[in-house]
Amino acid sequence: MSIFNKIIELSNQIASSILKHEKPKELLDSDLFTDSDKKYILEHLTDEKLIKRAALLKQIDKKEAWSEIESKIEVPVRKLSIWKYSAAAAIVIMASTIYFSKDQWSHKEQIKVVATKSVINPGTDKAILVLASGEEVALGKGSSYNATGVHSNGTEIIYGNTNSNKESTVYNYLTIPRGGQFFIKLADGTKVWLNSDSKLKFPVNFVDGAPRQVELVYGEAYFDVSPSTEHKGSHFNVLTSNQNIEVLGTEFNVRAYQDTPIIYTTLVEGKVNLSGSFQTTILKPGQQSVLDNHNIRVASVDVFNEVSWKEGIFSFQEMPLKEIMKVLERWYDIKIIFKNKAIENNTFNGILDKNQKIEEILNIISNTNKIPYEINQKTVIFK
Structure with a gap:
Protein backbone atom coordinates (compact mmCIF):
# COMPACT_ATOMS: atom_id res chain seq x y z
CA MET A 1 0.00 0.00 0.00
CA SER A 2 1.38 3.42 -0.96
CA ILE A 3 1.98 6.08 1.70
CA PHE A 4 -0.79 8.22 0.23
CA ASN A 5 -3.35 5.42 0.34
CA LYS A 6 -2.15 4.73 3.88
CA ILE A 7 -2.78 8.38 4.72
CA ILE A 8 -6.37 8.04 3.51
CA GLU A 9 -6.83 4.90 5.60
CA LEU A 10 -5.33 6.52 8.69
CA SER A 11 -7.40 9.64 8.20
CA ASN A 12 -10.61 7.66 8.16
CA GLN A 13 -9.54 5.79 11.30
CA ILE A 14 -8.67 9.01 13.10
CA ALA A 15 -11.90 10.68 12.04
CA SER A 16 -13.85 7.65 13.21
CA SER A 17 -12.08 7.78 16.58
CA ILE A 18 -12.88 11.46 16.92
CA LEU A 19 -16.55 10.87 16.15
CA LYS A 20 -16.70 8.13 18.77
CA HIS A 21 -14.79 10.29 21.28
CA GLU A 22 -12.07 7.62 21.43
CA LYS A 23 -8.36 8.20 21.96
CA PRO A 24 -6.12 5.77 20.04
CA LYS A 25 -3.39 4.44 22.34
CA GLU A 26 -0.34 2.18 22.21
CA LEU A 27 1.98 4.63 20.48
CA LEU A 28 4.30 2.96 18.01
CA ASP A 29 7.92 3.94 17.48
CA SER A 30 8.36 5.35 13.98
CA ASP A 31 11.32 6.71 12.03
CA LEU A 32 8.97 8.46 9.62
CA PHE A 33 9.48 11.85 11.33
CA THR A 34 12.27 13.25 13.46
CA ASP A 35 11.63 15.37 16.56
CA SER A 36 12.35 18.50 14.53
CA ASP A 37 9.87 17.32 11.90
CA LYS A 38 7.17 16.92 14.55
CA LYS A 39 7.93 20.38 15.91
CA TYR A 40 7.63 21.79 12.38
CA ILE A 41 4.29 20.09 11.79
CA LEU A 42 2.84 21.16 15.13
CA GLU A 43 3.85 24.73 14.40
CA HIS A 44 1.99 24.56 11.10
CA LEU A 45 -1.08 23.21 12.83
CA THR A 46 -1.47 26.63 14.43
CA ASP A 47 -2.67 27.99 11.09
CA GLU A 48 -5.75 30.14 11.75
CA LYS A 49 -8.01 28.08 9.53
CA LEU A 50 -6.96 24.83 11.17
CA ILE A 51 -7.61 26.37 14.57
CA LYS A 52 -11.12 27.31 13.45
CA ARG A 53 -11.61 23.81 12.08
CA ALA A 54 -10.38 22.34 15.35
CA ALA A 55 -12.96 24.41 17.21
CA LEU A 56 -15.64 22.71 15.14
CA LEU A 57 -14.12 19.41 16.22
CA LYS A 58 -14.85 20.18 19.84
CA GLN A 59 -11.43 21.80 20.20
CA ILE A 60 -9.20 18.84 19.51
CA ASP A 61 -5.83 19.21 21.19
CA LYS A 62 -2.99 19.50 18.66
CA LYS A 63 -0.67 17.23 20.62
CA GLU A 64 -3.39 14.63 20.94
CA ALA A 65 -4.04 14.87 17.22
CA TRP A 66 -0.36 14.28 16.55
CA SER A 67 -0.35 11.33 18.95
CA GLU A 68 -3.23 9.84 17.01
CA ILE A 69 -1.22 10.24 13.82
CA GLU A 70 1.93 8.82 15.35
CA SER A 71 0.11 5.87 16.87
CA LYS A 72 -1.10 4.78 13.45
CA ILE A 73 1.85 5.38 11.13
CA GLU A 74 3.91 2.26 10.62
CA VAL A 75 5.07 2.38 7.00
CA PRO A 76 8.59 3.30 5.86
CA VAL A 77 8.44 5.78 3.02
CA ARG A 78 10.83 6.26 0.10
CA LYS A 79 11.66 9.81 -0.89
CA LEU A 80 9.44 11.34 1.79
CA SER A 81 11.70 14.35 2.40
CA ILE A 82 9.59 16.62 0.19
CA TRP A 83 6.19 15.26 1.09
CA LYS A 84 6.22 14.33 4.75
CA TYR A 85 5.07 17.65 6.20
CA SER A 86 2.15 17.86 3.82
CA ALA A 87 1.33 14.20 4.32
CA ALA A 88 1.07 14.48 8.09
CA ALA A 89 -0.89 17.70 7.94
CA ALA A 90 -3.19 16.04 5.41
CA ILE A 91 -4.19 13.45 8.00
CA VAL A 92 -5.40 16.08 10.45
CA ILE A 93 -6.99 18.21 7.74
CA MET A 94 -8.85 15.27 6.27
CA ALA A 95 -10.01 14.05 9.65
CA SER A 96 -11.34 17.53 10.28
CA THR A 97 -13.03 17.65 6.88
CA ILE A 98 -14.73 14.31 7.39
CA TYR A 99 -15.97 15.25 10.84
CA PHE A 100 -17.16 18.64 9.74
CA SER A 101 -19.05 17.24 6.79
CA LYS A 102 -20.71 14.50 8.81
CA ASP A 103 -21.71 17.03 11.43
CA GLN A 104 -23.43 19.02 8.69
CA TRP A 105 -25.24 16.12 7.05
CA SER A 106 -28.19 16.73 9.36
CA HIS A 107 -28.99 19.83 7.29
CA LYS A 108 -30.63 17.79 4.57
CA GLU A 109 -32.48 20.76 3.21
CA GLN A 110 -29.17 21.95 1.77
CA ILE A 111 -28.92 18.98 -0.60
CA LYS A 112 -31.28 17.98 -3.35
CA VAL A 113 -30.45 14.88 -5.36
CA VAL A 114 -32.58 13.86 -8.33
CA ALA A 115 -33.00 10.09 -8.56
CA THR A 116 -31.66 8.75 -11.82
CA LYS A 117 -31.00 5.40 -13.43
CA SER A 118 -27.62 6.61 -14.62
CA VAL A 119 -24.79 5.40 -12.35
CA ILE A 120 -21.74 7.61 -11.94
CA ASN A 121 -18.67 5.53 -11.21
CA PRO A 122 -15.12 6.58 -10.31
CA GLY A 123 -12.51 6.32 -13.05
CA VAL A 307 1.14 14.82 -7.54
CA SER A 308 -1.19 12.95 -5.16
CA TRP A 309 -3.56 12.16 -8.06
CA LYS A 310 -1.27 9.33 -9.19
CA GLU A 311 -1.61 7.73 -5.75
CA GLY A 312 -5.40 7.71 -5.80
CA ILE A 313 -5.96 10.95 -3.89
CA PHE A 314 -7.61 14.30 -4.54
CA SER A 315 -5.71 16.97 -2.62
CA PHE A 316 -7.43 20.35 -2.75
CA GLN A 317 -5.82 23.28 -0.92
CA GLU A 318 -7.68 26.56 -1.10
CA MET A 319 -8.77 25.53 -4.58
CA PRO A 320 -11.69 27.34 -6.26
CA LEU A 321 -14.74 25.16 -6.82
CA LYS A 322 -14.62 25.72 -10.59
CA GLU A 323 -11.11 24.18 -10.69
CA ILE A 324 -12.11 21.30 -8.41
CA MET A 325 -15.07 20.55 -10.65
CA LYS A 326 -12.82 20.30 -13.71
CA VAL A 327 -10.89 17.58 -11.89
CA LEU A 328 -14.09 15.74 -10.94
CA GLU A 329 -15.51 16.08 -14.45
CA ARG A 330 -12.50 14.32 -15.93
CA TRP A 331 -12.32 11.55 -13.35
CA TYR A 332 -16.04 10.73 -13.12
CA ASP A 333 -16.79 11.61 -16.77
CA ILE A 334 -19.59 13.97 -15.83
CA LYS A 335 -20.69 17.52 -16.60
CA ILE A 336 -20.93 20.14 -13.85
CA ILE A 337 -22.95 23.35 -14.12
CA PHE A 338 -22.91 26.37 -11.80
CA LYS A 339 -26.25 28.16 -11.97
CA ASN A 340 -24.90 30.73 -9.56
CA LYS A 341 -21.62 31.89 -11.10
CA ALA A 342 -20.74 33.75 -7.90
CA ILE A 343 -19.91 30.50 -6.09
CA GLU A 344 -17.38 29.31 -8.69
CA ASN A 345 -14.55 31.03 -6.84
CA ASN A 346 -15.49 29.72 -3.40
CA THR A 347 -12.53 27.71 -2.11
CA PHE A 348 -12.39 24.28 -0.50
CA ASN A 349 -9.79 22.34 1.50
CA GLY A 350 -9.86 18.58 1.54
CA ILE A 351 -7.95 15.33 1.06
CA LEU A 352 -10.30 12.82 -0.56
CA ASP A 353 -10.12 9.29 -1.93
CA LYS A 354 -10.51 9.06 -5.72
CA ASN A 355 -12.41 5.80 -5.30
CA GLN A 356 -15.18 7.46 -3.31
CA LYS A 357 -18.64 7.72 -4.83
CA ILE A 358 -19.22 11.08 -6.45
CA GLU A 359 -22.17 11.68 -4.09
CA GLU A 360 -19.88 11.35 -1.06
CA ILE A 361 -17.46 13.93 -2.42
CA LEU A 362 -20.22 16.29 -3.49
CA ASN A 363 -21.87 16.01 -0.07
CA ILE A 364 -18.63 17.02 1.65
CA ILE A 365 -18.12 19.98 -0.66
CA SER A 366 -21.78 20.98 -0.61
CA ASN A 367 -22.15 20.85 3.17
CA THR A 368 -18.82 22.52 3.88
CA ASN A 369 -19.68 25.41 1.57
CA LYS A 370 -23.43 25.33 2.26
CA ILE A 371 -24.18 25.00 -1.47
CA PRO A 372 -27.09 22.77 -2.58
CA TYR A 373 -26.77 20.66 -5.70
CA GLU A 374 -28.67 18.10 -7.71
CA ILE A 375 -27.69 15.22 -9.98
CA ASN A 376 -29.60 14.63 -13.19
CA GLN A 377 -28.29 11.67 -15.18
CA LYS A 378 -24.57 12.49 -15.53
CA THR A 379 -24.94 16.22 -14.94
CA VAL A 380 -24.33 17.87 -11.56
CA ILE A 381 -25.96 21.24 -11.02
CA PHE A 382 -24.87 23.56 -8.21
CA LYS A 383 -27.60 26.03 -7.27
Whole structure:
Protein backbone atom coordinates (compact mmCIF):
# COMPACT_ATOMS: atom_id res chain seq x y z
CA MET A 1 0.00 0.00 0.00
CA SER A 2 1.38 3.42 -0.96
CA ILE A 3 1.98 6.08 1.70
CA PHE A 4 -0.79 8.22 0.23
CA ASN A 5 -3.35 5.42 0.34
CA LYS A 6 -2.15 4.73 3.88
CA ILE A 7 -2.78 8.38 4.72
CA ILE A 8 -6.37 8.04 3.51
CA GLU A 9 -6.83 4.90 5.60
CA LEU A 10 -5.33 6.52 8.69
CA SER A 11 -7.40 9.64 8.20
CA ASN A 12 -10.61 7.66 8.16
CA GLN A 13 -9.54 5.79 11.30
CA ILE A 14 -8.67 9.01 13.10
CA ALA A 15 -11.90 10.68 12.04
CA SER A 16 -13.85 7.65 13.21
CA SER A 17 -12.08 7.78 16.58
CA ILE A 18 -12.88 11.46 16.92
CA LEU A 19 -16.55 10.87 16.15
CA LYS A 20 -16.70 8.13 18.77
CA HIS A 21 -14.79 10.29 21.28
CA GLU A 22 -12.07 7.62 21.43
CA LYS A 23 -8.36 8.20 21.96
CA PRO A 24 -6.12 5.77 20.04
CA LYS A 25 -3.39 4.44 22.34
CA GLU A 26 -0.34 2.18 22.21
CA LEU A 27 1.98 4.63 20.48
CA LEU A 28 4.30 2.96 18.01
CA ASP A 29 7.92 3.94 17.48
CA SER A 30 8.36 5.35 13.98
CA ASP A 31 11.32 6.71 12.03
CA LEU A 32 8.97 8.46 9.62
CA PHE A 33 9.48 11.85 11.33
CA THR A 34 12.27 13.25 13.46
CA ASP A 35 11.63 15.37 16.56
CA SER A 36 12.35 18.50 14.53
CA ASP A 37 9.87 17.32 11.90
CA LYS A 38 7.17 16.92 14.55
CA LYS A 39 7.93 20.38 15.91
CA TYR A 40 7.63 21.79 12.38
CA ILE A 41 4.29 20.09 11.79
CA LEU A 42 2.84 21.16 15.13
CA GLU A 43 3.85 24.73 14.40
CA HIS A 44 1.99 24.56 11.10
CA LEU A 45 -1.08 23.21 12.83
CA THR A 46 -1.47 26.63 14.43
CA ASP A 47 -2.67 27.99 11.09
CA GLU A 48 -5.75 30.14 11.75
CA LYS A 49 -8.01 28.08 9.53
CA LEU A 50 -6.96 24.83 11.17
CA ILE A 51 -7.61 26.37 14.57
CA LYS A 52 -11.12 27.31 13.45
CA ARG A 53 -11.61 23.81 12.08
CA ALA A 54 -10.38 22.34 15.35
CA ALA A 55 -12.96 24.41 17.21
CA LEU A 56 -15.64 22.71 15.14
CA LEU A 57 -14.12 19.41 16.22
CA LYS A 58 -14.85 20.18 19.84
CA GLN A 59 -11.43 21.80 20.20
CA ILE A 60 -9.20 18.84 19.51
CA ASP A 61 -5.83 19.21 21.19
CA LYS A 62 -2.99 19.50 18.66
CA LYS A 63 -0.67 17.23 20.62
CA GLU A 64 -3.39 14.63 20.94
CA ALA A 65 -4.04 14.87 17.22
CA TRP A 66 -0.36 14.28 16.55
CA SER A 67 -0.35 11.33 18.95
CA GLU A 68 -3.23 9.84 17.01
CA ILE A 69 -1.22 10.24 13.82
CA GLU A 70 1.93 8.82 15.35
CA SER A 71 0.11 5.87 16.87
CA LYS A 72 -1.10 4.78 13.45
CA ILE A 73 1.85 5.38 11.13
CA GLU A 74 3.91 2.26 10.62
CA VAL A 75 5.07 2.38 7.00
CA PRO A 76 8.59 3.30 5.86
CA VAL A 77 8.44 5.78 3.02
CA ARG A 78 10.83 6.26 0.10
CA LYS A 79 11.66 9.81 -0.89
CA LEU A 80 9.44 11.34 1.79
CA SER A 81 11.70 14.35 2.40
CA ILE A 82 9.59 16.62 0.19
CA TRP A 83 6.19 15.26 1.09
CA LYS A 84 6.22 14.33 4.75
CA TYR A 85 5.07 17.65 6.20
CA SER A 86 2.15 17.86 3.82
CA ALA A 87 1.33 14.20 4.32
CA ALA A 88 1.07 14.48 8.09
CA ALA A 89 -0.89 17.70 7.94
CA ALA A 90 -3.19 16.04 5.41
CA ILE A 91 -4.19 13.45 8.00
CA VAL A 92 -5.40 16.08 10.45
CA ILE A 93 -6.99 18.21 7.74
CA MET A 94 -8.85 15.27 6.27
CA ALA A 95 -10.01 14.05 9.65
CA SER A 96 -11.34 17.53 10.28
CA THR A 97 -13.03 17.65 6.88
CA ILE A 98 -14.73 14.31 7.39
CA TYR A 99 -15.97 15.25 10.84
CA PHE A 100 -17.16 18.64 9.74
CA SER A 101 -19.05 17.24 6.79
CA LYS A 102 -20.71 14.50 8.81
CA ASP A 103 -21.71 17.03 11.43
CA GLN A 104 -23.43 19.02 8.69
CA TRP A 105 -25.24 16.12 7.05
CA SER A 106 -28.19 16.73 9.36
CA HIS A 107 -28.99 19.83 7.29
CA LYS A 108 -30.63 17.79 4.57
CA GLU A 109 -32.48 20.76 3.21
CA GLN A 110 -29.17 21.95 1.77
CA ILE A 111 -28.92 18.98 -0.60
CA LYS A 112 -31.28 17.98 -3.35
CA VAL A 113 -30.45 14.88 -5.36
CA VAL A 114 -32.58 13.86 -8.33
CA ALA A 115 -33.00 10.09 -8.56
CA THR A 116 -31.66 8.75 -11.82
CA LYS A 117 -31.00 5.40 -13.43
CA SER A 118 -27.62 6.61 -14.62
CA VAL A 119 -24.79 5.40 -12.35
CA ILE A 120 -21.74 7.61 -11.94
CA ASN A 121 -18.67 5.53 -11.21
CA PRO A 122 -15.12 6.58 -10.31
CA GLY A 123 -12.51 6.32 -13.05
CA THR A 124 -10.66 3.09 -13.80
CA ASP A 125 -7.53 1.88 -15.59
CA LYS A 126 -8.32 2.20 -19.28
CA ALA A 127 -6.70 3.56 -22.42
CA ILE A 128 -6.61 3.36 -26.21
CA LEU A 129 -3.30 2.38 -27.79
CA VAL A 130 -2.86 3.57 -31.38
CA LEU A 131 -0.17 1.70 -33.30
CA ALA A 132 1.94 3.13 -36.11
CA SER A 133 -0.29 1.26 -38.57
CA GLY A 134 -3.33 3.16 -37.27
CA GLU A 135 -4.76 0.10 -35.54
CA GLU A 136 -6.45 0.87 -32.21
CA VAL A 137 -6.21 -1.43 -29.20
CA ALA A 138 -8.52 -0.98 -26.21
CA LEU A 139 -6.73 -1.53 -22.90
CA GLY A 140 -8.44 -1.98 -19.58
CA LYS A 141 -9.34 -4.24 -16.70
CA GLY A 142 -9.90 -7.80 -17.81
CA SER A 143 -8.11 -7.36 -21.12
CA SER A 144 -4.59 -8.22 -22.22
CA TYR A 145 -2.42 -7.32 -25.18
CA ASN A 146 0.77 -8.93 -26.40
CA ALA A 147 2.94 -8.09 -29.41
CA THR A 148 6.63 -8.05 -30.21
CA GLY A 149 8.39 -6.12 -27.46
CA VAL A 150 5.22 -4.97 -25.71
CA HIS A 151 2.59 -6.41 -23.39
CA SER A 152 -0.31 -5.18 -21.27
CA ASN A 153 -2.25 -6.84 -18.45
CA GLY A 154 -5.09 -4.30 -18.61
CA THR A 155 -3.79 -1.94 -15.91
CA GLU A 156 -0.42 -1.07 -17.44
CA ILE A 157 1.55 -1.42 -20.66
CA ILE A 158 5.24 -2.29 -20.79
CA TYR A 159 7.62 -1.79 -23.72
CA GLY A 160 10.97 -3.52 -24.13
CA ASN A 161 13.78 -1.77 -25.97
CA THR A 162 14.17 -4.16 -28.90
CA ASN A 163 15.92 -3.17 -32.14
CA SER A 164 17.42 -0.13 -30.38
CA ASN A 165 20.06 0.32 -33.10
CA LYS A 166 17.56 1.13 -35.83
CA GLU A 167 17.97 4.60 -37.26
CA SER A 168 14.26 5.21 -37.81
CA THR A 169 11.85 5.85 -34.96
CA VAL A 170 8.34 4.45 -34.89
CA TYR A 171 5.76 6.19 -32.68
CA ASN A 172 2.66 4.95 -30.87
CA TYR A 173 0.00 6.98 -29.08
CA LEU A 174 -1.65 6.23 -25.75
CA THR A 175 -4.93 8.07 -25.16
CA ILE A 176 -6.61 8.11 -21.75
CA PRO A 177 -10.32 8.97 -21.93
CA ARG A 178 -12.31 10.88 -19.33
CA GLY A 179 -12.91 8.51 -16.44
CA GLY A 180 -9.62 6.74 -17.00
CA GLN A 181 -5.97 6.53 -15.99
CA PHE A 182 -3.08 4.33 -17.10
CA PHE A 183 0.56 3.48 -16.47
CA ILE A 184 3.16 2.94 -19.18
CA LYS A 185 6.77 1.87 -18.97
CA LEU A 186 8.66 3.10 -22.01
CA ALA A 187 11.34 1.12 -23.82
CA ASP A 188 14.14 3.00 -22.05
CA GLY A 189 12.74 2.17 -18.60
CA THR A 190 11.07 5.56 -18.04
CA LYS A 191 7.81 5.25 -16.08
CA VAL A 192 4.82 7.43 -16.93
CA TRP A 193 1.50 7.74 -15.08
CA LEU A 194 -1.22 9.31 -17.22
CA ASN A 195 -4.25 11.05 -15.75
CA SER A 196 -7.77 11.27 -17.21
CA ASP A 197 -8.27 12.97 -20.57
CA SER A 198 -4.60 12.74 -21.59
CA LYS A 199 -2.64 11.70 -24.68
CA LEU A 200 1.01 10.68 -24.98
CA LYS A 201 3.05 10.24 -28.16
CA PHE A 202 6.11 8.04 -27.63
CA PRO A 203 8.65 5.97 -29.59
CA VAL A 204 8.31 2.21 -29.64
CA ASN A 205 12.11 2.03 -29.38
CA PHE A 206 14.85 4.51 -28.59
CA VAL A 207 17.90 4.89 -30.79
CA ASP A 208 21.19 4.47 -28.90
CA GLY A 209 22.93 7.79 -28.30
CA ALA A 210 20.11 9.88 -29.76
CA PRO A 211 17.92 12.20 -27.64
CA ARG A 212 14.96 10.39 -26.12
CA GLN A 213 11.82 12.36 -26.86
CA VAL A 214 8.12 11.99 -26.07
CA GLU A 215 5.21 14.40 -26.44
CA LEU A 216 2.44 15.07 -23.98
CA VAL A 217 -0.11 16.03 -26.63
CA TYR A 218 -2.50 17.13 -23.88
CA GLY A 219 -3.49 16.24 -20.34
CA GLU A 220 -1.48 15.40 -17.24
CA ALA A 221 1.40 13.00 -16.71
CA TYR A 222 3.88 12.10 -13.99
CA PHE A 223 7.33 11.07 -15.25
CA ASP A 224 9.97 8.99 -13.49
CA VAL A 225 12.75 9.24 -16.07
CA SER A 226 15.45 6.64 -16.62
CA PRO A 227 18.78 8.49 -16.15
CA SER A 228 20.95 9.45 -19.11
CA THR A 229 23.88 7.56 -17.57
CA GLU A 230 22.09 4.35 -18.54
CA HIS A 231 21.61 5.48 -22.14
CA LYS A 232 25.04 6.65 -23.34
CA GLY A 233 24.35 10.16 -22.03
CA SER A 234 21.25 10.72 -24.16
CA HIS A 235 18.95 13.36 -22.67
CA PHE A 236 15.21 12.88 -22.22
CA ASN A 237 12.79 15.51 -23.53
CA VAL A 238 9.08 16.00 -22.97
CA LEU A 239 7.37 18.24 -25.50
CA THR A 240 4.07 20.05 -24.97
CA SER A 241 2.38 22.57 -27.25
CA ASN A 242 4.47 25.52 -26.00
CA GLN A 243 7.27 24.04 -23.96
CA ASN A 244 10.19 21.61 -24.01
CA ILE A 245 11.34 19.93 -20.81
CA GLU A 246 14.89 18.59 -20.86
CA VAL A 247 15.79 16.16 -18.08
CA LEU A 248 18.79 14.07 -17.10
CA GLY A 249 17.05 11.63 -14.75
CA THR A 250 14.34 12.92 -12.48
CA GLU A 251 10.69 12.88 -11.39
CA PHE A 252 8.24 15.59 -12.33
CA ASN A 253 4.61 16.28 -13.12
CA VAL A 254 3.24 18.11 -16.17
CA ARG A 255 -0.33 19.42 -16.49
CA ALA A 256 -1.29 20.78 -19.91
CA TYR A 257 -5.01 20.32 -20.51
CA GLN A 258 -6.82 21.46 -23.61
CA ASP A 259 -9.34 23.60 -21.74
CA THR A 260 -6.66 25.98 -20.46
CA PRO A 261 -3.65 27.66 -22.10
CA ILE A 262 -1.63 27.32 -18.87
CA ILE A 263 1.02 24.60 -18.47
CA TYR A 264 2.11 23.58 -14.96
CA THR A 265 5.40 21.74 -14.45
CA THR A 266 6.23 20.54 -10.93
CA LEU A 267 9.65 19.10 -10.08
CA VAL A 268 9.73 16.40 -7.41
CA GLU A 269 13.34 15.30 -7.69
CA GLY A 270 16.38 16.08 -9.83
CA LYS A 271 16.67 18.92 -12.32
CA VAL A 272 14.89 20.08 -15.47
CA ASN A 273 15.51 22.80 -18.04
CA LEU A 274 12.43 24.44 -19.55
CA SER A 275 12.65 26.17 -22.92
CA GLY A 276 10.33 27.64 -25.52
CA SER A 277 9.29 31.12 -26.53
CA PHE A 278 10.46 32.38 -23.14
CA GLN A 279 13.70 32.63 -21.22
CA THR A 280 15.17 29.21 -20.44
CA THR A 281 14.21 28.28 -16.89
CA ILE A 282 15.69 25.74 -14.48
CA LEU A 283 13.52 24.14 -11.79
CA LYS A 284 14.68 22.88 -8.41
CA PRO A 285 12.88 20.17 -6.38
CA GLY A 286 9.71 21.51 -4.82
CA GLN A 287 9.28 24.22 -7.45
CA GLN A 288 6.55 24.65 -10.04
CA SER A 289 6.63 26.65 -13.25
CA VAL A 290 3.45 28.21 -14.59
CA LEU A 291 3.59 28.96 -18.31
CA ASP A 292 0.77 31.25 -19.46
CA ASN A 293 1.14 31.84 -23.19
CA HIS A 294 4.71 33.20 -23.39
CA ASN A 295 5.07 34.27 -19.77
CA ILE A 296 6.61 31.92 -17.22
CA ARG A 297 6.87 32.24 -13.46
CA VAL A 298 8.33 29.91 -10.84
CA ALA A 299 7.32 29.37 -7.22
CA SER A 300 7.68 26.79 -4.46
CA VAL A 301 4.61 24.60 -4.04
CA ASP A 302 3.21 21.79 -1.93
CA VAL A 303 4.39 18.84 -4.03
CA PHE A 304 1.97 16.43 -2.37
CA ASN A 305 -0.93 18.58 -3.49
CA GLU A 306 0.30 18.51 -7.09
CA VAL A 307 1.14 14.82 -7.54
CA SER A 308 -1.19 12.95 -5.16
CA TRP A 309 -3.56 12.16 -8.06
CA LYS A 310 -1.27 9.33 -9.19
CA GLU A 311 -1.61 7.73 -5.75
CA GLY A 312 -5.40 7.71 -5.80
CA ILE A 313 -5.96 10.95 -3.89
CA PHE A 314 -7.61 14.30 -4.54
CA SER A 315 -5.71 16.97 -2.62
CA PHE A 316 -7.43 20.35 -2.75
CA GLN A 317 -5.82 23.28 -0.92
CA GLU A 318 -7.68 26.56 -1.10
CA MET A 319 -8.77 25.53 -4.58
CA PRO A 320 -11.69 27.34 -6.26
CA LEU A 321 -14.74 25.16 -6.82
CA LYS A 322 -14.62 25.72 -10.59
CA GLU A 323 -11.11 24.18 -10.69
CA ILE A 324 -12.11 21.30 -8.41
CA MET A 325 -15.07 20.55 -10.65
CA LYS A 326 -12.82 20.30 -13.71
CA VAL A 327 -10.89 17.58 -11.89
CA LEU A 328 -14.09 15.74 -10.94
CA GLU A 329 -15.51 16.08 -14.45
CA ARG A 330 -12.50 14.32 -15.93
CA TRP A 331 -12.32 11.55 -13.35
CA TYR A 332 -16.04 10.73 -13.12
CA ASP A 333 -16.79 11.61 -16.77
CA ILE A 334 -19.59 13.97 -15.83
CA LYS A 335 -20.69 17.52 -16.60
CA ILE A 336 -20.93 20.14 -13.85
CA ILE A 337 -22.95 23.35 -14.12
CA PHE A 338 -22.91 26.37 -11.80
CA LYS A 339 -26.25 28.16 -11.97
CA ASN A 340 -24.90 30.73 -9.56
CA LYS A 341 -21.62 31.89 -11.10
CA ALA A 342 -20.74 33.75 -7.90
CA ILE A 343 -19.91 30.50 -6.09
CA GLU A 344 -17.38 29.31 -8.69
CA ASN A 345 -14.55 31.03 -6.84
CA ASN A 346 -15.49 29.72 -3.40
CA THR A 347 -12.53 27.71 -2.11
CA PHE A 348 -12.39 24.28 -0.50
CA ASN A 349 -9.79 22.34 1.50
CA GLY A 350 -9.86 18.58 1.54
CA ILE A 351 -7.95 15.33 1.06
CA LEU A 352 -10.30 12.82 -0.56
CA ASP A 353 -10.12 9.29 -1.93
CA LYS A 354 -10.51 9.06 -5.72
CA ASN A 355 -12.41 5.80 -5.30
CA GLN A 356 -15.18 7.46 -3.31
CA LYS A 357 -18.64 7.72 -4.83
CA ILE A 358 -19.22 11.08 -6.45
CA GLU A 359 -22.17 11.68 -4.09
CA GLU A 360 -19.88 11.35 -1.06
CA ILE A 361 -17.46 13.93 -2.42
CA LEU A 362 -20.22 16.29 -3.49
CA ASN A 363 -21.87 16.01 -0.07
CA ILE A 364 -18.63 17.02 1.65
CA ILE A 365 -18.12 19.98 -0.66
CA SER A 366 -21.78 20.98 -0.61
CA ASN A 367 -22.15 20.85 3.17
CA THR A 368 -18.82 22.52 3.88
CA ASN A 369 -19.68 25.41 1.57
CA LYS A 370 -23.43 25.33 2.26
CA ILE A 371 -24.18 25.00 -1.47
CA PRO A 372 -27.09 22.77 -2.58
CA TYR A 373 -26.77 20.66 -5.70
CA GLU A 374 -28.67 18.10 -7.71
CA ILE A 375 -27.69 15.22 -9.98
CA ASN A 376 -29.60 14.63 -13.19
CA GLN A 377 -28.29 11.67 -15.18
CA LYS A 378 -24.57 12.49 -15.53
CA THR A 379 -24.94 16.22 -14.94
CA VAL A 380 -24.33 17.87 -11.56
CA ILE A 381 -25.96 21.24 -11.02
CA PHE A 382 -24.87 23.56 -8.21
CA LYS A 383 -27.60 26.03 -7.27
